[in-house]
Amino acid sequence: MTQETAIQDQIQGNHCFGCGPDNDQGLHIKSYWTEKDQTRCEFFPSAHHNAGPAQYLNGGIMATVIDCHTVCTAIADGYLQSGRAVGSGDRIWYATGNLDIKYLAPARIDTPLILEATITERSPRKTVLHCNLSSDGRLCAKAEVIAVRVPGDW
Numbered sequence: 001m002t003q004e005t006a007i008q009d010q011i012q013g014n015h016c017f018g019c020g021p022d023n024d025q026g027l028h029i030k031s032y033w034t035e036k037d038q039t040r041c042e043f044f045p046s047a048h049h050n051a052g053p054a055q056y057l058n059g060g061i062m063a064t065v066i067d068c069h070t071v072c073t074a075i076a077d078g079y080l081q082s083g084r085a086v087g088s089g090d091r092i093w094y095a096t097g098n099l100d101i102k103y104l105a106p107a108r109i110d111t112p113l114i115l116e117a118t119i120t121e122r123s124p125r126k127t128v129l130h131c132n133l134s135s136d137g138r139l140c141a142k143a144e145v146i147a148v149r150v151p152g153d154w
């Protein structure tokens with residue numbers, strides 16, 4: 001399963017710092033389906049996203065991009081499970097209920113991150129996802145995320 005339009009560009013009214021097209025100062029990550037229940041995101045860090053040592057990426061930025069990539073995946077999946085095009089009709093929104101990250105290796109600031117998310121469980125109120133974050137061919141972080149459905153006016 002592939003698509004040319006990023007999930008974030010199909011969701012309306014999103015001002016999120018990590019993934020909102022409507023946030024001028026945000027990170028503007030873009031996520032795409034690759035297979036059934038799997039999405040991918042490539043993110044290019046900026047120099048000011050560093051961890052202190054200028055060559056490594058800040059862990060909070062890593063958490064943000066994992067959070068946004070997985071929650072946007074849950075939102076898109078919510079539409080698909082309802083038989084609707086992503087972003088059509090009443091809003092389907094999810095928020096982060098739990099974000100459990102293991103930092104395995106430093107990620108370089110001058111190298112793109114690859115995020116790969118897999119939906120491992122879904123029910124009407126929540127979606128569980130696994131996400132790997134890699135940089136320069138090395139697994140730098142892995143996470144388990146629980147996205148919980150919230151009202152469209154949340």
Ligand SMILES: CCCCCCCCCCCC(=O)SCCNC(=O)CCNC(=O)[C@H](O)C(C)(C)COP(=O)(O)OP(=O)(O)OC[C@H]1O[C@@H](n2cnc3c(N)ncnc32)[C@H](O)[C@@H]1OP(=O)(O)O
Pocket residue numbers: 014015016019067068071072075093094095096097098123125126146148149150154
């Ligand atoms: C929106 C922008 C869109 C547009 C933007 C798109 C992407 C944005 C990406 C970034 C997202 C964020 O940063 S969001 C910001 C950070 N997150 C937050 O501020 C959330 C604050 N917490 C809350 O509002 C609430 O606690 C919720 C929504 C998480 C849960 O509400 P609730 O009313 O208590 O849920 P409840 O019915 O009890 O539970 C439903 C199911 O979820 C499970 N569950 C509930 N809370 C948790 C939890 N913390 N950890 C694990 N699991 C949980 C329950 O066991 C249950 O499972 P079962 O019995 O059904 O199995």
